[in-house]
Amino acid sequence: MKTKTASQPTTVQAKNISGAEAVIRCLLAEGVDLVYGYPGGAIMPIYDELYKFQDQLHHVLTRHEQGATHMAQGYARTSGKVGVAMATSGPGATNLVTGIADAQIDSTPMVCITGQVASHLLGSDAFQETDIIGISTSVTKWNYQITKVSEIPSILAKAFFIARSGRPGPVLIDITKDAQFDFFDFEYVPCTGIRSYQSDFPIAQDALSQAATLINAAKKPLIVWGQGVILGEAEAAFKTFVEKTGIPAAWTILGLSALETDHPLNMGMVGMHGNYAPNLLTNECDLLIAIGMRFDDRVTGSLDTYAKQAKIIHLEIDPAEVNKNVMVDVAVLGNCKDSLEQLLPHVQPLELTAWKARFHELNAIEEEKVIQKDLYPTKEGLTMGETLRVINEHSGGDAIIVTDVGQHQMVACRYAKFNQSKSNVTSGGLGTMGFALPAAIGAKMGAPKRQVIAIIGDGGYQMTIQELGTIFQQRLDVKIVVLNNEFLGMVRQWQQLFFDKRYASTEMINPDFIAIAKAYGIAAKCVDQREELSPAIATMLNTPGPYFLEVRVEKEDNVFPMIPSGASVSDIRLE
Amino acid sequence: MEKKLYTISIYTENNVGLVNRISAIFLKRHINIRSLTTSPSEIPEVFRFVIVVKMTLEGIQKIVKQIEKQVDVIKAFYHTDEETIYVESALYKITSTALFEERQIQNIIKESQAKMVTVSPEFFVIEKTGFREETEKLYNDLKPYGLLQFVRSGRISVTKAKMGISDILNTFNATKQDEKKS
Numbered sequence: 146m147k148t149k150t151a152s153q154p155t156t157v158q159a160k161n162i163s164g165a166e167a168v169i170r171c172l173l174a175e176g177v178d179l180v181y182g183y184p185g186g187a188i189m190p191i192y193d194e195l196y197k198f199q200d201q202l203h204h205v206l207t208r209h210e211q212g213a214t215h216m217a218q219g220y221a222r223t224s225g226k227v228g229v230a231m232a233t234s235g236p237g238a239t240n241l242v243t244g245i246a247d248a249q250i251d252s253t254p255m256v257c258i259t260g261q262v263a264s265h266l267l268g269s270d271a272f273q274e275t276d277i278i279g280i281s282t283s284v285t286k287w288n289y290q291i292t293k294v295s296e297i298p299s300i301l302a303k304a305f306f307i308a309r310s311g312r313p314g315p316v317l318i319d320i321t322k323d324a325q326f327d328f329f330d331f332e333y334v335p336c337t338g339i340r341s342y343q344s345d346f347p348i349a350q351d352a353l354s355q356a357a358t359l360i361n362a363a364k365k366p367l368i369v370w371g372q373g374v375i376l377g378e379a380e381a382a383f384k385t386f387v388e389k390t391g392i393p394a395a396w397t398i399l400g401l402s403a404l405e406t407d408h409p410l411n412m413g414m415v416g417m418h419g420n421y422a423p424n425l426l427t428n429e430c431d432l433l434i435a436i437g438m439r440f441d442d443r444v445t446g447s448l449d450t451y452a453k454q455a456k457i458i459h460l461e462i463d464p465a466e467v468n469k470n471v472m473v474d475v476a477v478l479g480n481c482k483d484s485l486e487q488l489l490p491h492v493q494p495l496e497l498t499a500w501k502a503r504f505h506e507l508n509a510i511e512e513e514k515v516i517q518k519d520l521y522p523t524k525e526g527l528t529m530g531e532t533l534r535v536i537n538e539h540s541g542g543d544a545i546i547v548t549d550v551g552q553h554q555m556v557a558c559r560y561a562k563f564n565q566s567k568s569n570v571t572s573g574g575l576g577t578m579g580f581a582l583p584a585a586i587g588a589k590m591g592a593p594k595r596q597v598i599a600i601i602g603d604g605g606y607q608m609t610i611q612e613l614g615t616i617f618q619q620r621l622d623v624k625i626v627v628l629n630n631e632f633l634g635m636v637r638q639w640q641q642l643f644f645d646k647r648y649a650s651t652e653m654i655n656p657d658f659i660a661i662a663k664a665y666g667i668a669a670k671c672v673d674q675r676e677e678l679s680p681a682i683a684t685m686l687n688t689p690g691p692y693f694l695e696v697r698v699e700k701e702d703n704v705f706p707m708i709p710s711g712a713s714v715s716d717i718r719l720e
Numbered sequence: 721m722e723k724k725l726y727t728i729s730i731y732t733e734n735n736v737g738l739v740n741r742i743s744a745i746f747l748k749r750h751i752n753i754r755s756l757t758t759s760p761s762e763i764p765e766v767f768r769f770v771i772v773v774k775m776t777l778e779g780i781q782k783i784v785k786q787i788e789k790q791v792d793v794i795k796a797f798y799h800t801d802e803e804t805i806y807v808e809s810a811l812y813k814i815t816s817t818a819l820f821e822e823r824q825i826q827n828i829i830k831e832s833q834a835k836m837v838t839v840s841p842e843f844f845v846i847e848k849t850g851f852r853e854e855t856e857k858l859y860n861d862l863k864p865y866g867l868l869q870f871v872r873s874g875r876i877s878v879t880k881a882k883m884g885i886s887d888i889l890n891t892f893n894a895t896k897q898d899e900k901k902s
């Protein structure tokens with residue numbers, strides 16, 4: 146069984162310990178050294194043990210339980226390990242739900258541990274009792290309520306195995322207070338398999354050879370890759386595959402950074418605000434090779450007109466994703482690292498000069514109509530695009546970029562430069578505003594040596610702004626850039642385009658962000674002039690410790706290209 | 721696409737909350753469950769769900785994959801009515817006076833091959849197992865005589881084809897053994 150942790154889980158024994166201590170020992174056996182959480186009545190026994198084990202297990206006190214989940218997600222996304230979040234029962238547990246739903250739809254390995262009222266009180270509407278198992282069922286890969294101390298080791302072993310194996314996802318374990326208090330003889334045996342759960346698939350050779358035949362015969366092939374390449378640690382195999390065949394490749398938002406953005410075969414993003422060429426050519430290619438992606442509606446637009454002319458190959462680890470939205474001609478089930486490695490010897494370099502020229506032709510149109518104006522504006526107001534360009538100039542593409550949800554997210558993902566994988570952290574499937582600030586904290590702790598820059602809208606920033614307190618208390622070196630357009634920009638854009646400019650509740654009267662940052666002891670600056678931008682970003686990146694930069698951008702800019710929702714990828718608009 | 725009745729058979733571990741998890745899959749897609757039955761299966765410790773839904777073929781294929789994706793689900797299948805042997809049970813409670821005063825009731829019971837389960841001075845209960853049309857016919861026939869209570873179970877069914885669950889479990893156990901040895 147393949148696992149994705151750096152260190153392998155170990156077997157551990159201890160005589161007569163409490164359930165609470167057992168929980169900590171399970172975490173340690175799984176190689177966890179960092180947890181995010183918030184205490185409260187029903188989880189106090191576990192917090193008491195966290196106190197005793199603080200040398201081995203660092204607990205990060207967040208300012209809200211939602212923050213704990215997004216931190217665990219950010220940590221998981223940059224480290225490749227399972228993120229852990231903890232909360233008390235009742236409101237503590239319900240505050241986790243948004244982050245769990247986000248992790249579920251974006252396949253992020255996470256284990257959440259919640260305290261629960263004592264088992265004899267279950268169902269009595271006791272103080273802070275909520276049915277978190279019922280509430281979290283449809284947004285977890287697995288969940289389980291522990292009511293007996295003896296269950297703790299085997300259930301936590303399963304939790305970690307399930308969270309990280311196959312298509313990763315969130316697991317919630319609810320532990321009653323009596324199970325935390327009771328004593329037992331502890332033995333931890335890591336889980337290596339569950340009989341009702343298949344997490345890995347041997348690659349079907351007939352599917353593989355059918356795929357190879359289609360690839361070798363293709364005249365106009367297009368690769369669209371997703372996060373599966375990153376989650377499956379398939380970056381090297383993927384790059385070799387792209388380079389050997391010479392096939393142009395485009396990414397979904399969660400696939401971003403798996404192949405460096407400057408790679409000559411990297412053709413940019415597909416989907417609603419993706420690039421012109423890969424979207425249009427989706428409906429011209431003769432073969433679409435989908436790798437570790439799930440044909441989300443933001444990627445495909447109208448399914449009735451999506452790649453109908455093409456044969457489709459799907460390399461995918463989750464059987465339920467095959468033929469879910471788009472019917473495919475060949476499905477290769479399994480980890481895409483395995484399938485790509487096994488596919489490699491069977492594919493040949495293709496002659497695609499004319500086909501690639503089509504991309505360059507369309508790129509030139511997008512460059513002229515959109516990109517130049519975004520990156521090198523001649524109008525007075527600052528743009529989100531030029532801020533990203535300047536960040537690239539200073540970071541060289543080495544930073545981890547964490548984004549929230551909205552216009553700034555689309556702009557950042559379109560323009561940010563990446564040299565290495567696991568560098569783009571964003572809320573893709575759920576589109577959770579408030580994700581970026583806490584996720585950036587986790588991202589930094591998951592990759593402490595790397596520069597982490599959070600790019601956030603003025604709206605989303607205020608959804609989890611209290612996590613500045615966590616940055617302050619933990620003394621974390623996170624750079625925060627708020628692109629302030631004084632609007633809920635993306636919604637305003639839709640109102641402008643589809644609701645006759647009726648700006649219903651999208652204008653924001655914002656507080657003094659600089660004063661807020663400073664109140665948390667964070668160095669801060671605000672810029673609204675072009676000539677200030679580059680020096681300000683240089684200062685931010687060169688200042689040790691956290692830094693807050695507010696960039697006042699043009700209020701009513703729109704993000705283009707755009708595929709209106711429900712339209713075909715061919716109907717992509719440049720203005 | 722045409723909608724049809726399908727019987728979904730699911731083999732699962734015995735976990736609290738699994739009914740919730742499985743019904744949530746239907747809820748999320750706004751699909752009405754016609755009936756749901758859970759019971760032990762032929763394998764110790766393994767449970768079986770039988771769910772009846774009316775859906776398109778494409779829809780049923782997708783939903784069965786979503787069911788099978790659940791960690792505690794060993795295997796899920798879907799079948800058309802032609803591929804299964806299925807029945808439902810119904811209970812009918814009637815006042816005893818009706819039984820003695822209305823000769824016709826006795827004929828109805830006899831013809832329908834229903835079984836008398838209980839007779840007391842106040843009421844009697846009959847049970848009929850069979851296809852939906854049969855339990856429904858009996859319901860319609862008895863209704864004029866005053867049904868005190870009526871209840872019908874969800875569908876239970878077995879398939880004509882082999883399910884092979886033991887094979888899946890044996891393969892898993894065998895690989896576990898191998899892992900231990902190596």
Ligand SMILES: Cc1ncc(C[n+]2csc(CCOP(=O)(O)OP(=O)(O)O)c2C)c(N)n1
Pocket residue numbers: 549550551552553554576577578579601602603604605606628630632633634635636
């Ligand atoms: C929690 C949540 N609520 C509402 C939305 C809907 N929504 C999507 S984008 C957006 C506007 C975001 O505004 P801002 O954070 O200022 O970023 P901008 O689009 O201006 O860059 C909203 C309200 C959401 N995605 N998430």
